[in-house]
Amino acid sequence: MSAAPQDGRPLGLLAELTYRCPLRCAYCSNPVDPGASAGELAFAEWCRVLDEARALGVLQVHLSGGEPLVRRDLPGIVAHAHRIGLYTSLITGGQALSAARLAALTAAGLDHVQLSVQDARAAEADAIAGRPVHARKLAAAALVVRAGLPLTVNAVLHRANIGSVPALVALAEHLRADRLELANAQYYGWALLNRRALLPTREQADAAEAAVRAARRRLGDGRPEIVYVPADLHDDVPKPCMQGWGARQLTVAPDGKVLPCPAAAQISGLAFLTVRQAPLEEIWFRSPAFNRFRGTDWMREPCRSCPRRELDHGGCRCQAFQLTGDAAATDPVCRLSPHHALVTGIVRDAGERPAEPVPRRSPPCGLNSCRAPHSS
Ligand code: SF4
Ligand code: FES
Numbered sequence: 001m002s003a004a005p006q007d008g009r010p011l012g013l014l015a016e017l018t019y020r021c022p023l024r025c026a027y028c029s030n031p032v033d034p035g036a037s038a039g040e041l042a043f044a045e046w047c048r049v050l051d052e053a054r055a056l057g058v059l060q061v062h063l064s065g066g067e068p069l070v071r072r073d074l075p076g077i078v079a080h081a082h083r084i085g086l087y088t089s090l091i092t093g094g095q096a097l098s099a100a101r102l103a104a105l106t107a108a109g110l111d112h113v114q115l116s117v118q119d120a121r122a123a124e125a126d127a128i129a130g131r132p133v134h135a136r137k138l139a140a141a142a143l144v145v146r147a148g149l150p151l152t153v154n155a156v157l158h159r160a161n162i163g164s165v166p167a168l169v170a171l172a173e174h175l176r177a178d179r180l181e182l183a184n185a186q187y188y189g190w191a192l193l194n195r196r197a198l199l200p201t202r203e204q205a206d207a208a209e210a211a212v213r214a215a216r217r218r219l220g221d222g223r224p225e226i227v228y229v230p231a232d233l234h235d236d237v238p239k240p241c242m243q244g245w246g247a248r249q250l251t252v253a254p255d256g257k258v259l260p261c262p263a264a265a266q267i268s269g270l271a272f273l274t275v276r277q278a279p280l281e282e283i284w285f286r287s288p289a290f291n292r293f294r295g296t297d298w299m300r301e302p303c304r305s306c307p308r309r310e311l312d313h314g315g316c317r318c319q320a321f322q323l324t325g326d327a328a329a330t331d332p333v334c335r336l337s338p339h340h341a342l343v344t345g346i347v348r349d350a351g352e353r354p355a356e357p358v359p360r361r362s363p364p365c366g367l368n369s370c371r372a373p374h375s376s
Helices: 043-056 074-083 099-108 122-129 134-146 162-174 189-193 202-219 280-286 317-324 340-352
Strands: 012-016 060-064 087-092 112-116 151-157 179-184 225-229 249-252
Touching: 012 043, 043 074, 043 280, 060 074, 074 087, 074 099, 099 134, 112 134, 122 134, 134 151, 151 162, 162 179, 162 202, 179 202, 202 225, 202 340, 317 340
Parallel strands: 012 060, 012 249, 060 087, 087 112, 112 151, 151 179, 179 225
Antiparallel strands: none
16 A cells, blocks of 8 residues: 555545535535434534544644534534634535624634535526525625635536626625635536536536636736636546545544545445544544555556556546446546546537436435524
């Protein structure tokens, strides 16, 4: 086995505090199985996880979900993270971000907010979210800016909204966002289930990239900075997923399962431990699941002798598993993969079909016990 890269320690922790969420986005990357979110970690357990992460070298914690604001103990979690020196980022849909809640989070030491929007057009955004949420999101963005916190606006791009890139840039400017993240949907969880309706055509993907280039030229060094995550399946060189398996980041799922990426739990044959079973340091350095795809020794041809193997790490293990049933296969996005025709077929199919209605994640929250604020 190759050693873990850098000094072998992670920089970032994705803390998935809950899978509960009042929105019903079809592109959600949460697991489709609602039972996966049973037994959420309690407040004291999250504080211990943060302590262990900090001791392991983590510098940033991304507080995510689901919708992390459905947890009433969120300010306490932020305060603990802040106290031990972690940079804290809240990844939220914003529906429940009232002035009072933001004030509590700011007082607790919150450093950054990433707010999702579903589209720049209100009706279309509400249709994608499955609830009337767009106006509340705009109000939440204004609160964040007024509080003096850095704001990233995030939009997941898919077939029904990828034509809105210029309007999304204009919206982010209007909201005075520091960053705009335009991220093509990643096809895991609900998004994988709904891929037929969500996948853009090649022409749409090319037009979006051109719109991003034009916006960057126009904005120059001004705000917002635009981060673009390209349409992975439309490429023929795979993404360096997670910058390598078990290399820089780790995810702790709501039930405490420790994962190299948010989608990894689906890979059969890998036993992922929870924070209730072992300390983070032991899981990170010594668990078989974290070591399985570290470095390059696990690779087969064509990756094993490829000059790009240290650059893209053979692509995404979850995508390889989803498309071929073998997580050790070369990511089929790669043109050198013997399975590349699977991907070109998926993209061609998107171009040959008329647009379909976008389905939604359902049932709402993925949990009957959700106590998220549903009233609009
Ligand atoms: Fe990357 Fe493997 Fe393809 Fe080379 S063969 S480009 S390492 S996925
Ligand atoms: Fe799991 Fe890429 S999403 S390795």
